[in-house]
Amino acid sequence: MMPQSKSKSEEIELKEKEKEGLELIRNSANKTYQSDFWKELEISSRKGSRIVKKLEGEGLIERTSTVYNGHNTYELQPIYDAKDLDFTLLMAGNMISPFIGEEKTDAHSDAFTQWIMNLMEETS
Secondary structure, X not given: OOOXXXXXXXXXXXXXXXXXXXXXXXXXXXXXXXXXXXXXXOOOHHHHHHHHHHHHHOOOEEEEEEEEOOEEEEEEEEOOOHHHOOOHHHEEOOEEOOOOOOOXXXXXXXXXXHHHHHHHHHHO
């Protein structure tokens, strides 16, 4: 078995607060604004800006200028490396879900039935 290569975020040396910041951005259900980012991390706005610039410089996040609560700020969004994504939830055995890449899917199709059967075999 070949060793699994590290994702970009694992290869880059990040300090503890930088790792916390990256996780905050990645795990945010809503948008993350730079004006809230540093408050969530309980650090100064200056240190928050430095962390954001480091993460952006490393290609881990992107920053987009926006207005939030009447003030200019930045929206922070994660950039995912394919190695960071987990596709196992789309798999049943060695079959990927037939719903991937299709605009319309037929829940009564043979492909979907086979995928569900494989999924059931895995869980039993």
